[in-house]
Amino acid sequence: MNTNRPTGFWGIMIVSVIWLVMIFLGQVMAYIDYDFTVSLGLQESKNAVTDIGVALNKGFGVGDTIVYIPLIIIGLVGMWLRKTWGLFAMAGAFAITMYFPIVCMSMLLFARGTAGFNFTNFVPYTIFLTIVALYGFWGLWYLYSRRDVLVHNS
Numbered sequence: 327m328n329t330n331r332p333t334g335f336w337g338i339m340i341v342s343v344i345w346l347v348m349i350f351l352g353q354v355m356a357y358i359d360y361d362f363t364v365s366l367g368l369q370e371s372k373n374a375v376t377d378i379g380v381a382l383n384k385g386f387g388v389g390d391t392i393v394y395i396p397l398i399i400i401g402l403v404g405m406w407l408r409k410t411w412g413l414f415a416m417a418g419a420f421a422i423t424m425y426f427p428i429v430c431m432s433m434l435l436f437a438r439g440t441a442g443f444n445f446t447n448f449v450p451y452t453i454f455l456t457i458v459a460l461y462g463f464w465g466l467w468y469l470y471s472r473r474d475v476l477v478h479n480s
Contacts, residue, residue, distance in 0.1 A: 332475055334468050338405065338416070341461070342398055345423075349390055349398075356387035376442045382433065386426070394422050408478040417469050424462030427455035 352368030360380055363369040372380050397419040404412015431452060437443045469476065 332472060334472060335405070335476060338465060338468070339402060342402055342416075342419075346395065346398055349395060353387040353390040354395070357384040357391075358387075360384065370445060370447075374443075374445045375437075376440075379437070379443070379445075394419065397422070405476060408476065410477050413469055413473060413477050417466060420462045420465035420469065422462070423465065424459050427459040427462075431455045 348368070351366060352363055355366075356363045356369050360369065360372075360383070364371050369383050370379065375383070397415050401412055401416030401419050404410075404414075405416055406412070434445060434448065434451065437445070
């Protein structure tokens with residue numbers, strides 16, 4: 327039995343742990359104390375995104391708390407244990423990681439020019455959200471292409 331872990335495995339594990347901290351601070355806290363997340367620079371102020379933008383951000387926070395965070399945690403544990411269920415959970419998390427930046431950027435672009443919408447940080451958000459979406463795509467590809475190394479079928 328090969329106990330070595332490929333470099334991509336470690337990349338997934340390390341980035342996912344860092345990502346969990348960021349999601350907790352930026353998303354979970356968004357619906358608990360939105361102003362706190364704004365003070366950390368992890369959400370935009372009501373003045374920039376309107377009350378509807380705040381409501382959407384809080385909604386994403388609830389969804390992330392109920393679905394995304396558990397998938398990542400289950401995926402991390404399962405991948406560490408080399409279980410098929412861990413691979414599936416992590417694949418679900420990577421699908422969300424690819425999906426949500428596309429939705430967020432689209433919402434920002436469609437909201438341009440609407441009354442009260444004063445968001446102006448399109449370039450840094452576009453760069454960040456593109457990197458996140460590409461990481462999600464890479465993660466799905468990596469899990470599929472290396473599934474035989476990442477999971478023990480015993």
